[in-house]
Amino acid sequence: MNDMTQSAFANPRVIGQRTPRVDGEYKLTGKAGYTGELHAENMLYGYPVPATIAHGELESLDLDEALAMPGVVEIFHHRNFPKLHRSPNSMGHGDQVSEVRLPFEDERIYYHGQYIALVVAETFEQARAAAYRVGARYRHAEGAVPSLLDSDAEGTLIDSAGSSRGDPESAFSGAEVQVDATYHIAAESHLQMEMHATLAEWRENGARLVVHESTQGVFYQRNAMARIFDLAQENLEVISHYIGSGFGNKLFMWPHAVATAGAARELGRPVKVVLPRQQDMTGGGNRPASRQRIRLGADREGRLSSVIHDSMTETSLVDQYIDACGSATPSFYACDNLSTSQRILPVNHGTPCPMRAPGEVSGIFALETAMDELAVELGMDPVELRLKNYAEQDPASGLPWSSKHLDECMKRAAKRFGWDQRDPGIGAMRDGDEIIGYGMATCTWFAGRQPCEARVELRADGTLFVACGTQDIGTGTYTIVAQTVAELTGVPLAQIEVKLGETSLPAGPLSGGSMATATTLPAVAAAARDALAALKEVATGSGGAFEGGEADSLSVADGAFNDGQRTVSFADVLETSRLASVNGQGSAAPGDEQNQYSFRSFGAHFVEVRYDPGISRVRVARVVSTMDIGRAINPPTARNQVEGGIVMGIGMGLFEKLDYDPRDARLVNGNVADYIVPVHADAPEIDVEMLDYPDFKFNEFGARGVGEIGLTGIAPAISNALYHATGKRHRDLPITIEALLAGQ
Amino acid sequence: MRTFAYSRADSVERAAHATTPTAAFVAGGTTLLDLVKLDVMQPSELVDINALPLKQVEWLDDGRLKVGALVTNTDLAHHPAVKQHYPLLSEALLAGASTQLRNMATTAGNVMQRTRCPYFRDPSAACNKRHPGSGCDARDGLNRMHAVLGGSEACIAVHPSDMCVAMAALGATLTLEGPDGEREVPFGEFHRLPGDTPHIEHDLADGELITAITLDAPLAPAGSHYLKLRDRASYEFALASCAAQVALDGDSIGTARLALGGVATKPWRCAEAEAALAGQPATLESFERAAEIALADAEPREHNAFKIPLARQAIVRALREAARLAGTTQEEQA
The missing domain is CATH 3.30.365.10 (Aldehyde oxidase/xanthine dehydrogenase, molybdopterin binding domain)
Incomplete structure (x- = not known):
């Protein structure tokens, strides 16, 4: 049954109601720890050195002055950074990255701002000052491509990103009224409030890696890092509790995170890197520039007979990023003859990435x-x-x-x-x-929608714990998760603890594609129901608060069960049975409705x-x-x-x-x-x-x-x-x- | 970390004597700290002058208004004497930066602020101002923000101040204190054209400190307007701005004062255009003619040609508003 008009949420009390952010107090008082604010014991600070050219090779590095500066511990570059493996970069296998090339792989320079070194020092100021004193000589290459907007090149056709129906070309040429126009959009920066940031710490003598990252996808980063550092996924944890937005540029991991974790491993101390805004804008993602030609054919009454939408967007020299401009077009208007096509053109920029409503x-x-x-x-x-x-x-x-x-x-x-x-x-x-x-x-x-898992714990102290490995990128996910379990259990919001943004939690989705709400909440609801069922079993079981009763006859309201005669709070039900808590697991995925x-x-x-x-x-x-x-x-x-x-x-x-x-x-x-x-x-x-x-x-x-x-x-x-x-x-x-x- | 010496000056004399050529005075720090962090400026010594007694705004006996070097942009913009007698200056100050920056920035610091040319602010780019003799990446680069007036082969960087544009129009005198004592410099002669030496931006000698800026006696009865044109509505440097002041003589323009910002390498007084306006009827035709004269010598580069018509528009509209207000003032006084 896909028509869920009989939904449990047809007449909700908390869902759909104006609800203050449950994490608002933490953000207002500074208690919400963003990655850049976190501190680990014995931590070092990294500051990347960006290439000042966009196309060519690094001829030599002069590190003498920088290495001699106070507090400098090490400078990593292509000659001394550990050799790592690349991520397979698969969306399907959950190890997609933003830029597949690893930092410091070789001396080739593909874009302005590409990291040529990472200075690691005892303080941030020391690292930055030394980074400014790293000397670099380059061999400039001819033929840098500054922008699609300055280029006449045709790019590469991406067949998989196009579509066609009917005979749009004939319909267009025969149309009574035609529009044929070309549109350009400049490359944009996400300019999210919080810069990219990584804090990497190796534990257990290098057997286990814990990474704090401002990311829209802790699981993707964990999986990719596991491939890159040859670790079992179980030995890697990625944490992202609070995120100052991303708009898409934090969906998948960037090279700075690899550089940070690599440096931390080599030095045996935690390392933190917060990108400066300039580097965030060169190597932390962008919406690529686009050129689009639209041809519309219509009759005099305005009925469309043809829509032809041809697009070209930028990608980088190190990756193939497709910003599919035509992806909404086939669904937009009733028109029998339509085609879309997509080309990409490599330019000397950091790799583009999805930015809020990418392509569309x-x-x-x-x-x-x-x-x-x-x-x-x-x-x-x-x-x-x-x-x-x-x-x-x-x-x-x-x-x-x-x-x-x-x-x-x-x-x-x-x-x-x-x-x-x-x-x-x-x-x-x-x-x-x-x-x-x-x-x-x-x-x-x-x-x-994506598949998702969640966990709900009902506790004897009257609180409810709910966990899911998705993230709140500032949009309010913490709050809607709390609303969901409050709706189903009647436990007040103030007694609900929501935990998100850790790979140790049940697997949750990327915070992207406007999919997090529809993906996460059904799994959270399933987990809450599972926890309620577990508690009902306890309540009606031997020695329970409703011993001998029917689980199905217990109604749920305000954090308590009622059998028609008595109301007993969840906390009392647990205490009665000498239990600290019950646990519920839930999962949800898109189904046949698709x-x-x-x-x-x-x-x-x-x-x-x-x-x-x-x-x-x-x-x-x-x-x-x-x-x-x-x-x-x-x-x-x-x-x-x-x-x-x-x-x-x-x-x-x-x-x-x-x-x-x-x-x-x-x-x-x-x-x-x-x-x-x-x-x-x-x-x-x-x-x-x-x-x-x-x-x-x-x-x-x-x-x-x-x-x-x-x-x-x-x-x-x-x-x-x-x-x-x-x-x-x-x-x-x-x-x-x-x-x-x-x-x- | 790159270290520098830091000291607090407790008297003007000592501040002026204590400095070395690689020292910098710091007041609000809104330009300096930025440029230090970007590695564009590397002062060996910072002399903090915030404790100096240079925070007064006072009328002089000759009708001029003396503004202490350390008066903040916020305080100056909201000072009753400025609001009433120099509204042009108040408008210009409030068109600049943001509230937070204006709270920190000082009058003398505003005069001393550095250009926003992106090549100046990028140590890896060629810039004759930052690194004499290294060339100018702006001339043939992305020069949308750059000057069409007062530029040279060596430099086309814009002076970014709004306050200075108003001061150029109002007329003012800087008081400088240095190892050789005190001297005064007319505002229009303080900032230098880049010529072959764009790294020399002003008339200040080593160790000299601006202690005050004295505004010429207000032109009355007059109307004035500061118009700043830019991409967004606030918190952006001017693409073109105009400070205009008009005193009417009946239906004609008696005296006009005109200065431009965002288009020139220094705060740009338009003396010829002012002269051409005197005695003319206060009409659009007169304003347009003045605008033509003011931009007659403009030399665009590849991306900034639009600044010429834009500056003309700024002049015409600012003069129109100034004349309208002058008319109102004239009526009130009649």
């Missing part, structure tokens, strides 16, 4: 801008055009949607926004010096921009969004994800760009002053509404996940609004002041 956010910018261009060609309202091509089932798979209310999203957001007040004329709406532009776009993100339905979240953004042509200034004044994400487990944190995504989308639309010097591929703006992201003053009035349609076909909680969708669709809504204001179509992101000036 780029693809949706291109597709939803092209749809606006089509609406202009047709003289049709952009909302009407989208409704005209509404996909009532998933055109990619032919499966029915589990739950889709995108039409309602568009209509409700349009109403709150005042879309009917829009004068479609270019620049027709003015206020003083400013031209007002209204634009909209829709958005989507897939809903996925073959019956297509699962996606949807939404619509409406944006007002204000453009002052006299000073070439554009500001986003207002965003009104309605989201169809299934049920929000904790509405404030879910809303917060959408709002944060919207602000990030303003950055993508107007500001963010990693600038690589076209002469030598060096990153020029690797700091938070020169890499521009929105500040508070750029955050507009944001009005987010979340439809409450629990998706019980997906899981018993009805939750689809909400971490990424808010970002998708914002940039095209901005560019579409700007077109409405100015009549100039902006197809390249970010939309800079010089691009605005060029239109005047």
Whole structure:
């Protein structure tokens, strides 16, 4: 039975209720220990030395001055770093890494910021000072590729990332109305609050490795490190209790972690490395630049006859990363003739990696801008055009949607926004010096689930312990796990202890892909039920509080059992039977519903921009969004994800760009002053509404996940609004002041 | 760790005498500590001047306002005399940096702040300012942020201050104390053009300390406006900024003061444009003509040509606002 409308969570009391973060106090008071703040006894500090060229070879290192500096213990480099094995780098086997090349493998330099040495010293300041005094001579190689945006190369076609249906080429050439446009998006930095950080400690004479890492996936890192350091998985522990976000660049391990653990092993002392922001931005992941061509064919009534979406994104010289821009396109609109293709081009950057809504956010910018261009060609309202091509089932798979209310999203957001007040004329709406532009776009993100295990312990002191080896990357996972067990057991939140982020715990998923909620909670629920069943067995067993009673007749409320006559708390049940605790195990995995339905979240953004042509200034004044994400487990944190995504989308639309010097591929703006992201003053009035349609076909909680969708669709809504204001179509992101000036 | 000597100066005289060529004064430290951490500056000695009695703002008998070197940017921006008589300066200060930085940064420190040129801030890049004779990676590199006015073959780095742009327009005098005693330098002559020696940024000799900046007597009745154009709404250096002050004479412009930021290698007073505005009607045509004159000598590089039209826009809009406010002031006084 996949239709879970009879869900235990159909009428929840805690799930879906506004719940303060259970870890809020720890974060507010500084008790939450982030990796960079942790200290181990006898610990050393590492500071990586980055390559200052992007393409060539390290000819020689001059270490004399640095080695002689106070506190310096050792400097590791390609001649003295231990020879290790690479990770097989398999997603399926759980040992995927972000960059498969190990640190200090050889003297080749593939990108600016690649580590050429690691200085290890008694203090952080000593390590950094010595790192600055490491001399390096390079042999520059010709032909550094600074960016896809500066290149005419065709790249490599990735067959597995493309799709096709019908005859899109013929349909396009025969279409009454055509749009054929090319879009560029600059490479972006994740710029997560907390830098990459590793603390590695070898115990038991080097037989056991314990690693604290700011990671979105403790198990992936453990598995990869086990392969790299030739350890049994059991002898390796990865811990990540608190994480200052990641946006995808902490999904899989980077070379700094290998360098840290290798140094710690060689020196026999714990070593901590916290990347400086500059190195986080060169070698800690990025969203690759993209070039996309969209061709749309339609009839005069606006019915799409062809969609062709060809993309190319950057990868590095050391890895093959595919940022699949076209992955949402086949499911977007009802259209019989469609194709997507994906190419990748190696450039001299650190390896790109997933960044919030990877691929799709780029693809949706291109597709939803092209749809606006089509609406202009047709003289049709952009909302009407989208409704005209509404996909009532998933055109990619032919499966029915589990739950889709995108039409309602568009209509409700349009109403709150005042879309009917829009004068479609270019620049027709003015206020003083400013031209007002209204634009909209829709958005989507897939809903996925992974297998997951969890454990729940009911304790004689009245507390409940729940554990799962997933992570809380700042989104509120601790809280929704607590809500889940509180819902099922009635134990108050204050008496619930949640443990996440350790490989010693039952295996949990990556905190990524907006999948953690839908993956983790069903396993936690199963474990809670298992623990309740164990306790009922105790209660009704010999010497139990309800000795001789029927387990099935016991109802659960407020942390107690009731048999219709008496109420006995879990604690008293355990005490009565002289037990400290009972334990419940649970696991959950996606099932047959995956073959019956297509699962996606949807939404619509409406944006007002204000453009002052006299000073070439554009500001986003207002965003009104309605989201169809299934049920929000904790509405404030879910809303917060959408709002944060919207602000990030303003950055993508107007500001963010990693600038690589076209002469030598060096990153020029690797700091938070020169890499521009929105500040508070750029955050507009944001009005987010979340439809409450629990998706019980997906899981018993009805939750689809909400971490990424808010970002998708914002940039095209901005560019579409700007077109409405100015009549100039902006197809390249970010939309800079010089691009605005060029239109005047 | 790279060590340096640290001392606290307890008198201006001793501070000025105690220093060596590789020493640096530290007040707010908002530029210096950054650049030390980036390994761009390596002072052998830091002389902390925060205890010096240079925190006063006072009117002089001749109608000028004397601002102590250690008055913080926050205190200066909110000082009643500044808000009332030099609103241009207050606006410019508040357009710069962030609240936290303004709380630390001082008046003299703001004058002394270093460029944000990314090649200057990257020790592995060629930079004549950081390392004389090493070349300039900005000239043919990513120079979107760089100067279109006052540049040279050796350097096109922008002076990043907002406060200084307002001071350039208002007119001011720096008081310097050094081993050879006290001297005064007009604000416009303090910062140097890069020429062949971009590492020499100002007129300060070794051991000399700025002790005060005295603003010219306020121009009254006048209107003023500081307009800063940048990518995002706050906390970013200017792509182009304009400090404008206008005193009307009936419907015409009596006196105009104009300075630019974000586009030049030093705080950029536009004397010719000011002269061209005098006696002209306060109209867009006059403002546009002044903007043309102000940017007439601009020399763009590959990525910063947009700064020329952008600076023109900043001038026209700032003058328009200044003239509008001047008109209001004139009416109030009539």
